[in-house]
Amino acid sequence: MHELSIIYSILEAAEQEAQRHGEGTMVEAIDLEIGELAGVEISSLEFLWPAAVAGTILEKAACNIARPAGKARCGSCGHAFAIKQYFDPCPQCGSHWNEIINGEELRIKSLTITCAQPAVAAATDIN
Amino acid sequence: MCTTCGCGGNGHKLTAFAAFKKPASTAGITLEGPGVMVEETPVANYSPAATLTAPAPTKTVVELERDILDKNNRLAERNRGFFEARNILALNLVSSPGSGKTTLLERTLVDRGDRLRFYVVEGDQQTSRDAERIAAGGAPVVQINTGKGCHLEAEMVHQAIRELQPASDSILFIENVGNLVCPSLFDLGEACRVVVISVTEGEDKPLKYPDMFRSSQLCLINKTDLLPYLKFDLEALKNFARQVNPALEFIEVSATTGAGMETWYEWLERKAREVSI
Numbered sequence: 001m002h003e004l005s006i007i008y009s010i011l012e013a014a015e016q017e018a019q020r021h022g023e024g025t026m027v028e029a030i031d032l033e034i035g036e037l038a039g040v041e042i043s044s045l046e047f048l049w050p051a052a053v054a055g056t057i058l059e060k061a062a063c064n065i066a067r068p069a070g071k072a073r074c075g076s077c078g079h080a081f082a083i084k085q086y087f088d089p090c091p092q093c094g095s096h097w098n099e100i101i102n103g104e105e106l107r108i109k110s111l112t113i114t115c116a117q118p119a120v121a122a123a124t125d126i127n
Numbered sequence: 128m129c130t131t132c133g134c135g136g137n138g139h140k141l142t143a144f145a146a147f148k149k150p151a152s153t154a155g156i157t158l159e160g161p162g163v164m165v166e167e168t169p170v171a172n173y174s175p176a177a178t179l180t181a182p183a184p185t186k187t188v189v190e191l192e193r194d195i196l197d198k199n200n201r202l203a204e205r206n207r208g209f210f211e212a213r214n215i216l217a218l219n220l221v222s223s224p225g226s227g228k229t230t231l232l233e234r235t236l237v238d239r240g241d242r243l244r245f246y247v248v249e250g251d252q253q254t255s256r257d258a259e260r261i262a263a264g265g266a267p268v269v270q271i272n273t274g275k276g277c278h279l280e281a282e283m284v285h286q287a288i289r290e291l292q293p294a295s296d297s298i299l300f301i302e303n304v305g306n307l308v309c310p311s312l313f314d315l316g317e318a319c320r321v322v323v324i325s326v327t328e329g330e331d332k333p334l335k336y337p338d339m340f341r342s343s344q345l346c347l348i349n350k351t352d353l354l355p356y357l358k359f360d361l362e363a364l365k366n367f368a369r370q371v372n373p374a375l376e377f378i379e380v381s382a383t384t385g386a387g388m389e390t391w392y393e394w395l396e397r398k399a400r401e402v403s404i
Contacts, residue, residue: 002278002309009195017189028186032195039312039338075373086337087370097373106196106312111189 003044006106007052013108018057024116027061031110037070037086037103070103139283140272142255143290199313202281206316209288213295214403215246216395219315221339222323223332224305227349229257231323231382232300236264238385239392243399244297248287250279250304257302267291278309281316298399311338318402319343325350326359333368340371345378347391352381 010032018025034040042065053059070083074090075097081090083103089096194200210217220228229249236245247268249257258270269287271279284301293299301317303310322343324332327350333340340346346368348361361379368375378394380387 002312005276005278005280005309005313006195009198012198013191013193013195017191021187021189024184034195039308085334086341086372087334087367089370095373096370106194108191108193108195110191112186113189114184114186116184 003041004048004052006040006045007048010108011053011056011058014061014111015057017111018113021113021115025057026114027057027111028114029062029064029112030058030108031064031066031112033066033068033105033107033109035068035070035103035105037083037100038106040106042067066109068102068105071101072098073101074098139274139276141283141286141290142258142270142272143268196312196314199281202285203314203316206281206285206288207318208316210299210316210318211402213293213297215293215295215297215299216319216399216402217299217301217315217317218398219301219303219310219317219320220323221303221307221310221320221343222305222325223307223328226305226323226325226328227382228302228305228323229260231347231349231380232302233260233264234382234385234388235300235392235395236261236266238388239395240265243395244294246291246293246297246299248279248284248291248299248301250283250302252276252304267293273304277304277306278313279303279315280313284315296399296403298395307332307336307339311342319345319398321345321347323347323349324364326354326357326361330360330364331367333364333371337371340368340375343372343375345376345394348377348379349382351379351386352384 010030014027014030018027034042049063053061071080072083072088073080074093074095076095077090077093079090079092080101081092083098083100087096090098206217209215220232222228232247239245245266247258247261247266249255249261249268249270250273251257251270252273252275254272255270258268261268269290271283271287273279273283279301288299291299301315320343322339322345324346326348329335348364354361365377368377376394378387378390380391382388
């Protein structure tokens with residue numbers, strides 16, 4: 001059940017970010033991007049989310065998950081095609097050599113926060 | 128609950144084994160606790176402006192654009208840097224439970240222990256049984272118990288190598304928790320990922336668990352001594368695996384009889400030479 005680890009990683013990043021914006025910062029929404037080939041089971045994530053974020057800064061946050069579809073470029077003929085599974089062959093030449101262009105995203109896009117104080121801390125991004 | 132792996136109770140546990148064929152001294156050092164690496168993140172100082180009224184709350188959209196596993200990936204890169212600096216070949220061994228990873232390691236340590244220097248990190252949910260087996264073979268080993276966790280993460284390996292202190296020009300085996308799903312997402316800093324499958328499993332496992340076969344560089348097909356008693360199509364397995372990962376290499380072995388093990392050792396020695404260049 002690695003989805004729990006995924007949620008804790010999201011939570012840690014959100015808490016770190018909120019802390020940089022000062023006391024009393026609330027997270028209204030969090031936007032995630034989890035590709036269809038990313039190896040994350042969304043139903044597990046949704047099932048675990050309420051219990052995992054209870055009592056944290058994300059408890060009341062809306063969690064929006066975008067699901068980019070899989071897209072690959074054939075390593076043999078260069079054709080770009082939609083891919084559901086890694087073992088889908090290139091529809092043009094039948095090759096299994098491919099490079100995934102989209103669908104492996106596992107990303108926190110943005111946080112919508114309400115700061116009690118103006119968000120000056122954003123300028124001191126250490127990453 | 129542990130925030131690294133979600134394990135319950137006391138969190139994951141680390142047990143170091145002195146090894147060198149002294150089973151009596153295998154009690155070693157035990158570190159318990161969640162073991163979360165605390166990062167000192169400087170909080171920006173905010174000096175309130177010279178105003179008597181509190182500013183109204185402001186709504187901001189912070190574009191983070193950060194990988195969810197960013198922290199794990201950064202720690203994995205740190206491990207990788209450590210391995211590279213010391214010419215250590217680090218291998219992440221993954222498989223379903225019961226494929227024979229530990230037996231394979233035991234045999235490897237015995238057969239090549241005189242020529243190559245080995246270190247082992249054992250990952251299991253509970254017990255130090257595997258580490259005891261490895262320690263009996265003479266290799267320094269650290270057992271990580273993940274509790275309820277289903278995979279190893281870079282931070283756990285980081286703690287384990289601090290304990291192990293692997294010497295330069297050695298090979299480090301990281302035996303992951305037996306699980307073909309969860310460990311695939313977590314980079315540990317290894318040079319190669321080795322997926323072990325035994326012939327008592329289905330040929331179509333690469334299609335059922337594509338993420339693990341996609342992210343591995345070598346597939347060890349174990350327990351080949353049992354082939355005469357099974358309806359197992361080796362070529363079908365390889366074809367399925369190549370559909371998921373055409374670049375995957377295969378070595379057929381029997382850790383019990385030793386068949387094919389020489390090819391595995393040649394692969395190890397070649398990879399060890401590559402990391403030292």
